[in-house]
Amino acid sequence: MSQNQIDILQRALHRERLARKQAEKILEDKSLQLYNTAEELKKANEKLGQLLDEKTSQLQGVFENINDAYLVMDLSGNVLKMNDAAIDLFGYDIDEEDLNVINLIYKEDYTYAMESFMQLREEGFFTDYTARVFTRRKEVKWVHINASVVYDKQNKPIAAQGVVRDITETKYTTELIEEQKKQLDVIVENAPFGIALTQFGKMLKTNRAFQNLLGYTEEELKVTTVKDISVVEDYPESRIQMEKMNSGAIDNFVINKRYKKKDGSIIWAKTNVNAVRDQLGNTKYQVALIEDITSEREKTLIIDMINEVAKSILGKVDIYEIAWEITNSIAKFLGTEDCVIYLVNNKEKTIEQIATYGEKLNEKNQIANKMTLHLGQGIVGMVAQTGKAQIVNDTSKDDRYVVDGKRRLSEITVPILRDGEVIGIIDAEHNDKNYYTKEHLRTIQNIANLVAMQLKSAINLREREKAESQNVELLKALEKRNNELQEYAHVVSHDLKSPLRSINALTAWIKEDNKGKLDAVSLQNFGLIETTLEKMEQLIIDILEYSSIGTDANVTKxxxxxxxxxxxxxxxxxxxxxxIEVLKVLPTVKGDKVKFQQVFQNLIGNAIKFNDKEKGLIEIDYFEHKTHYQFLVKDNGVGIEKKYHDKIFKIFHSLDNSKASSGIGLSIVKKVIDLYQGEVWVESKLNKGATFHFTIKK
Amino acid sequence: MNKILNVLLIEDDTIEIMKLNRTISSLKLNHNIIEANNGEEALKILEQKEMLPDIILLDLNMPKINGIEFLSILKKDNLLKHIPTIVLTTSNNQKDLLECYKIGIAGYVLKPLRYEEYVSKIEILLSYWAINELTKEI
Incomplete structure (x- = not known):
C-alpha cells in the first residue's frame, strides 16, 4: 500500500470519522432533546397525577371527614354510600347490612318525609328538611337535611345525595331556652314588683305589676320615657347614680323616688336599677325593679314625726316651748304653709295663739299679730267648744272661717283633748282646696294625744308652780303678819305692863306718904292691889310668851x-x-333651847305649884324610841280628874283660880310639842299625882 | 367720893319720871336729872354741847322717835356716841335687846313691877356709874 493510498485511506477515514462524529453529535443532541422533552413530559405527568391524587384524597377527606352525616342513595331510597358520621348517626352500616331510608322515618313525620322526597324527585333538591329519625338503636333524633339529585352524563337522575345534620341537641337546647324564657316571662309578668327594661331612657319592656303600679298599659309605656313618669325633684339624685353606673363604677343602685301615675297622683317607689352590659362593658340596658313604698313611707313618716315630736317635747314642761316644737314638726309633716297652736283659757273663755309656723312668724320669730278668739268663734273656736276635729275642704264656702293673715282654702283643726276637756288646738291651713286627708287627720290626732299628756302635765306644773309661788307669798305674808303680831304683842305687853308699874309705884307712895295713918284693912287692901298687879303681870308675861312661840321650828341647834x-x-x-329627881342623863336633841326651856319650866313649875304633900317628889325621866324620845315629868301632887285631861292643854283653862296661875302654861307646852311634831298627854287621878308625857321627834 | 352725875332721862311716862325723881330724892342722891319727854326733845337738849349729860337713861317705847331710833342717831354723832346709854324698859323682847346691844348701849335694865325693886335697881345703877370714870370731851 502506497503512501497515497494510505494517505487517501487515512483522509477518508478521517473524513469518515468526522462525519460520524458529526452524526453522533446530532444524535446526541436529538437524544438530549428527546430526553429533555421526555423528562418534562414525565414531570408534567407526575404533576398531573399528583393533582389528581390530591383532588381525589381531598374529596375523600371531605366526604369522610365532614362532621355531618353524608349519604348517597338510589332513587328508591337504598343507601349506596354513607360516611362515618352517618354510620354513627343512624347506627346502620351498609357494609354490613342494606339500608333503605324509609326505615329511618319517624312515624309521625312520614307524610312530611314523603312530601319532601317527592319534592326532591321533582325539583332535584330540597333544603331545610327538619324532622325526626328513628335509628337502629331505637333512638329518636332530630335531623336537618339538605338533599339533591345526582344525574349521569345523559342528564338522567341516577341517585340522590344528602347532608344530614343531627340537631337533636340544638333542638333540645332551643326548646329548653324557649321553656326557660316562658318560665322567666311568667315570673317577670307575675312578679309582685314592677320590672322595666329600659334603654336610653325608653321603656322597652314592662311587666304587669309595673303597668298596674303606674296605671298605664304596656303599649302606652313603650312610648313613654322614664323622665315622663319621674318627678323633677328626684332628677339630681337619679342623675348622680346613673352617671356612676354608666362610668362602670357601680353595676346597680337603689333609690327611693317618686313616680307620676297616669292619673297624675304620685307614688313613692323603691327602685333597684341594674346595668346589663355588652362585651365592651357599656351599659346596653337597664333593668329597674320597682316596689311601691308609698304607704310604708307614709307610715314611716308618721312614725318618724311622732317620734320626733315625742323626743322634742320629752322633758319639756313649758307649754309654749312644747307648742313651738310641735308646730314645726306638724308643718313639716303636712307640707303646709301655716300651722298654729292655740291654748284654751277656760277662765276667760278664749283661745289664744301660743305658737305658729310659717307666715305668722315675724322677723324675730315671734307670732305676728297674735290673735285671741272666743270659744265658739271661727272654725278653731268651734272645735275648741265641741272637741271634734275638723277638715274644711274649702274655707271660702265656710262662714265660720276667720281670716288670719290671708285666706287659705284648706283647713285642718284638731283639738288637744285631755280627760274630754279641750286644752288646746292644732290648726293648719293650706292654700289649695281639698288638701287635707283623713290620714292627716288621724296623724294629727295622734300627735294631739301625745301632746295632750305632756301639755296637761305642763299645765299642771305651771299651776302647781303658781300655787307654790302663791304659797311662798302667803307664807311670807304670814311670816310678816306673825312678826307684826309678835311685835304687837310686845308693844301691847309693854303698854299693859307700864300702867301696872305706875299703879304699883303710886300705891307704894301712898303707903309711904301715909305711914302710920292707914288702918289694917287699908293696908291689907293695898296688899291685895299688889297681888292683883302681880297676877296681872304674870298673865301678860305668859300671853307674850305663848304668842312668841310662833310656828317656826327652823332653829335646829x-x-x-x-x-x-x-x-x-x-x-x-x-x-x-x-x-326633883332626874332619873337618867337626859339626851341632847335638835331644836330651840328657849322652847325646850319653856316646856320643862312649865311642867316642873306646875308640879311644884300643885303639890300638897308633906314630901313632894318630882321625877324626870325619858325613853328612847326608834323615831322619837318620850319624856315624862311625874309628881305626887293633887292630880287631875280624868275629865280635865284634854282641857288642861287649852289656853286659859286653869283649874285653880286661887293660885297664881294664868292657865297658859300647859298651852305653851302643847304648842311647843306640836311644833316638834310630838305629842303631850297626862296620866293622872285626883289626889294621886300626875305624870305628864311628851314626845319629841328625833 | 362719888361723883354727881348729870343724868338725861328720856321717858314719856310722867309717873316714870316721878319715880326716878322720887327715887333719887328718897335715896338722898345729888345727881342732876335732865328730863326729856321723847327722843326729839332729847336731841334738842344734846345739841347744846356745853351741857352734855354723863349718862343717858333711855326708855324704848316712846312716840315720835322711839328709843332704838334715838340710839341710832346718837351713835352716828361722833361727839355724842361716847355717852353711856342705859336702856330702861319694860320690854324683855330679845329682838330689842339684841338690837340695842348691836347699836351700842352701856346697859339694859328691865323695869320691875314692884316699886321697891325699882328703887334698889336704880340705886345700884347710879352708884355704879357714879364710880366710873367718864369722859368730858368737848
Missing part, C-alpha cells in the same frame, strides 16, 4: 336637855319639902 333641867332647878323656886 343641838340642845342638851339635861343641862336645861339642871339650870331650871337652880332658877325655879323649889320649896324645901319638894325634891
Amino acid at each position: 343641838r340642845v342638851n336637855l339635861h343641862n336645861i333641867v339642871n339650870d331650871l332647878k337652880q332658877v325655879l323656886y323649889v320649896p324645901k319639902h319638894i325634891s
Whole structure:
C-alpha cells in the first residue's frame, strides 16, 4: 500500500470519522432533546397525577371527614354510600347490612318525609328538611337535611345525595331556652314588683305589676320615657347614680323616688336599677325593679314625726316651748304653709295663739299679730267648744272661717283633748282646696294625744308652780303678819305692863306718904292691889310668851336637855319639902333651847305649884324610841280628874283660880310639842299625882 | 367720893319720871336729872354741847322717835356716841335687846313691877356709874 493510498485511506477515514462524529453529535443532541422533552413530559405527568391524587384524597377527606352525616342513595331510597358520621348517626352500616331510608322515618313525620322526597324527585333538591329519625338503636333524633339529585352524563337522575345534620341537641337546647324564657316571662309578668327594661331612657319592656303600679298599659309605656313618669325633684339624685353606673363604677343602685301615675297622683317607689352590659362593658340596658313604698313611707313618716315630736317635747314642761316644737314638726309633716297652736283659757273663755309656723312668724320669730278668739268663734273656736276635729275642704264656702293673715282654702283643726276637756288646738291651713286627708287627720290626732299628756302635765306644773309661788307669798305674808303680831304683842305687853308699874309705884307712895295713918284693912287692901298687879303681870308675861312661840321650828341647834333641867332647878323656886329627881342623863336633841326651856319650866313649875304633900317628889325621866324620845315629868301632887285631861292643854283653862296661875302654861307646852311634831298627854287621878308625857321627834 | 352725875332721862311716862325723881330724892342722891319727854326733845337738849349729860337713861317705847331710833342717831354723832346709854324698859323682847346691844348701849335694865325693886335697881345703877370714870370731851 502506497503512501497515497494510505494517505487517501487515512483522509477518508478521517473524513469518515468526522462525519460520524458529526452524526453522533446530532444524535446526541436529538437524544438530549428527546430526553429533555421526555423528562418534562414525565414531570408534567407526575404533576398531573399528583393533582389528581390530591383532588381525589381531598374529596375523600371531605366526604369522610365532614362532621355531618353524608349519604348517597338510589332513587328508591337504598343507601349506596354513607360516611362515618352517618354510620354513627343512624347506627346502620351498609357494609354490613342494606339500608333503605324509609326505615329511618319517624312515624309521625312520614307524610312530611314523603312530601319532601317527592319534592326532591321533582325539583332535584330540597333544603331545610327538619324532622325526626328513628335509628337502629331505637333512638329518636332530630335531623336537618339538605338533599339533591345526582344525574349521569345523559342528564338522567341516577341517585340522590344528602347532608344530614343531627340537631337533636340544638333542638333540645332551643326548646329548653324557649321553656326557660316562658318560665322567666311568667315570673317577670307575675312578679309582685314592677320590672322595666329600659334603654336610653325608653321603656322597652314592662311587666304587669309595673303597668298596674303606674296605671298605664304596656303599649302606652313603650312610648313613654322614664323622665315622663319621674318627678323633677328626684332628677339630681337619679342623675348622680346613673352617671356612676354608666362610668362602670357601680353595676346597680337603689333609690327611693317618686313616680307620676297616669292619673297624675304620685307614688313613692323603691327602685333597684341594674346595668346589663355588652362585651365592651357599656351599659346596653337597664333593668329597674320597682316596689311601691308609698304607704310604708307614709307610715314611716308618721312614725318618724311622732317620734320626733315625742323626743322634742320629752322633758319639756313649758307649754309654749312644747307648742313651738310641735308646730314645726306638724308643718313639716303636712307640707303646709301655716300651722298654729292655740291654748284654751277656760277662765276667760278664749283661745289664744301660743305658737305658729310659717307666715305668722315675724322677723324675730315671734307670732305676728297674735290673735285671741272666743270659744265658739271661727272654725278653731268651734272645735275648741265641741272637741271634734275638723277638715274644711274649702274655707271660702265656710262662714265660720276667720281670716288670719290671708285666706287659705284648706283647713285642718284638731283639738288637744285631755280627760274630754279641750286644752288646746292644732290648726293648719293650706292654700289649695281639698288638701287635707283623713290620714292627716288621724296623724294629727295622734300627735294631739301625745301632746295632750305632756301639755296637761305642763299645765299642771305651771299651776302647781303658781300655787307654790302663791304659797311662798302667803307664807311670807304670814311670816310678816306673825312678826307684826309678835311685835304687837310686845308693844301691847309693854303698854299693859307700864300702867301696872305706875299703879304699883303710886300705891307704894301712898303707903309711904301715909305711914302710920292707914288702918289694917287699908293696908291689907293695898296688899291685895299688889297681888292683883302681880297676877296681872304674870298673865301678860305668859300671853307674850305663848304668842312668841310662833310656828317656826327652823332653829335646829343641838340642845342638851339635861343641862336645861339642871339650870331650871337652880332658877325655879323649889320649896324645901319638894325634891326633883332626874332619873337618867337626859339626851341632847335638835331644836330651840328657849322652847325646850319653856316646856320643862312649865311642867316642873306646875308640879311644884300643885303639890300638897308633906314630901313632894318630882321625877324626870325619858325613853328612847326608834323615831322619837318620850319624856315624862311625874309628881305626887293633887292630880287631875280624868275629865280635865284634854282641857288642861287649852289656853286659859286653869283649874285653880286661887293660885297664881294664868292657865297658859300647859298651852305653851302643847304648842311647843306640836311644833316638834310630838305629842303631850297626862296620866293622872285626883289626889294621886300626875305624870305628864311628851314626845319629841328625833 | 362719888361723883354727881348729870343724868338725861328720856321717858314719856310722867309717873316714870316721878319715880326716878322720887327715887333719887328718897335715896338722898345729888345727881342732876335732865328730863326729856321723847327722843326729839332729847336731841334738842344734846345739841347744846356745853351741857352734855354723863349718862343717858333711855326708855324704848316712846312716840315720835322711839328709843332704838334715838340710839341710832346718837351713835352716828361722833361727839355724842361716847355717852353711856342705859336702856330702861319694860320690854324683855330679845329682838330689842339684841338690837340695842348691836347699836351700842352701856346697859339694859328691865323695869320691875314692884316699886321697891325699882328703887334698889336704880340705886345700884347710879352708884355704879357714879364710880366710873367718864369722859368730858368737848
